[in-house]
Structures are given as C-alpha cells and as structure tokens.
C-alpha cells in the first residue's frame with residue numbers, strides 16, 4: 001500500500017480522490033482540478049470528518065452539508081455551478097434511481113444531493129490502525145521498542161496540537177512555516193479578516209500520514225523526515241507563531257536523529273489499511 005498511490009481522476013466533487021492515499025491528491029504539491037488547473041493548497045486527507053467542526057485548511061465552512069459548494073464552484077477545482085451539477089445528475093442513467101431509493105419522494109435536488117454527500121463522508125471513519133489496536137490491546141497492536149519511544153516523544157512534543165486520538169485539536173495555529181514564495185496564503189485570516197489569524201491553518205489529523213505526502217497546506221514537504229527537520233530547525237518567528245513553538249529560548253521543537261527515527265516509526269503505526277481498503281469507499 002505504501003508508496004503506491006496512483007493518481008486518479010476526480011471523483012464526483014473533486015476532493016475524494018484515491019482511497020489508497022487516504023483520499024488526498026498524491027504526487028502533486030498543489031492539488032489539481034479541472035483542465036489540470038493548479039490550486040494553491042494541497043488537499044487534506046478525508047477521514048473522521050464526522051468528529052470535526054470546521055472544514056478546509058482555513059475553516060471556510062462549518063457546515064458539512066454545504067462544504068461541497070466550495071470545490072464545486074471554485075474555478076480551479078471543479079469550476080461548476082450547483083444547478084448544472086444537479087441537471088447532469090438528473091439526466092444521468094443511474095443517479096435518479098439511486099436518489100429514489102435513498103430518499104422518500106426521492107427526486108434529484110440540491111438538498112438530497114448535499115445530504116447524500118455528507119452522509120457518505122461521515123461514514124469515512126479510520127479507527128483500526130496499529131496504534132488503535134495498541135490502545136485497545138488487540139491482536140496486531142504490539143508496538144516495538146522504537147514505536148513505543150516514538151509514542152512517548154509524540155505525546156510530549158506534538159500532542160498538544162495533534163491531539164490524540166483524532167490527532168488534531170481542531171484549532172487553527174501557525175506552526176512557523178515561512179510564507180511560500182509568490183503565494184502569500186494567509187490561511188484562517190482569509191475567513192475571519194483578522195490579522196491575529198494570519199498564517200494560521202487548521203491542525204491536520206496525522207492519521208494515515210505516512211501515505212499522504214506531500215505535507216502542509218501547500219504540500220511543500222515531500223517526506224516525514226523533511227517535516228521533522230522543519231520542526232527541529234526551520235520554524236520561523238512571526239507575530240502569530242504559536243507560543244508552543246517558542247519555548248525554552250528556542251524556536252521549534254528540539255529533536256535529535258534518534259528521536260526523529262522513533263517519531264517516524266510511530267507515525268507509521270497510524271496507517272489504517274482496513275480503512276484504506278474499505279470496499280465501500282472504492283472508486284467504482
């Protein structure tokens with residue numbers, strides 16, 4: 001499974017791509033939309049959405065039912081109108097029957113279209129990684145010494161933001177990435193209009209992280225090693241840098257090479273093959 005995430009065509013509304021890659025757009029720094037137009041952000045992994053309150057890197061919406069409007073109408077994602085999508089579904093050979101089966105008086109309309117999508121997304125729950133089995137003391141959940149060491153370091157140095165067990169605290173924070181040259185993406189501030197939110201992005205869940213490269217909102221890092229090197233020595237000071245990343249008179253998080261290797265071993269235990277191979281989420 002690892003390293004084997006084929007690039008696929010957009011599935012219906014664009015943000016669900018290949019299940020092999022936890023539904024991220026693998027192999028691209030910026031996710032591509034219609035006509036191969038490039039966006040400025042890397043698609044986050046789709047999983048455990050049911051437990052989140054706000055969606056997208058900047059929390060552009062807190063309504064899961066309405067979320068698909070953003071990629072559908074975004075000119076570099078799907079570049080469509082909702083009414084046109086509904087018209088296409090109405091004239092499709094199969095969808096009208098599926099709507100009729102799913103809903104009482106099941107015509108194809110906006111309400112049912114968005115309900116169907118959000119119902120599908122809330123089913124997508126990842127909770128059977130090796131880490132989950134370790135926590136539940138189940139078969140297949142035996143950690144090596146290195147993985148245990150990594151878990152300890154993670155709890156101490158990462159879990160305030162990547163809060164367990166969802167591996168995100170669902171907050172918007174600035175983790176000290178220098179703004180990407182040529183693209184001044186101010187993140188959460190784009191939604192709130194407040195300078196206090198400059199360069200804050202939603203803390204991403206780290207479930208299935210080993211297979212969802214590239215990393216960060218702009219996909220600037222190609223490996224977990226680069227991410228850890230960044231936390232160790234690349235964090236940039238700014239007015240909105242999270243205070244957690246400027247403690248003990250140093251920027252970032254002190255990590256030696258043994259700690260980095262242990263952290264990566266631990267992050268690998270978050271891969272949930274049962275979720276990734278779930279036939280219900282297969283493309284066709």
Ligand code: HEC
Pocket residue numbers: 045154157158159160161162172173174175177200201202203204205206209212214215216217218224227231242244245253263
């Ligand atoms: C102060 C909060 C904070 C701390 C502490 C923190 N992170 Fe993060 N992390 C974030 C935020 C915010 C992002 C997203 C930043 C962005 O894309 O702009 C992120 C992104 C990541 C990503 C990229 C995930 C993806 O899907 O793109 C990885 C991997 C990661 N962090 C691992 C770690 C590890 C390992 C540690 C501990 C050594 C750690 N983080 C500590 C806030 C934090």
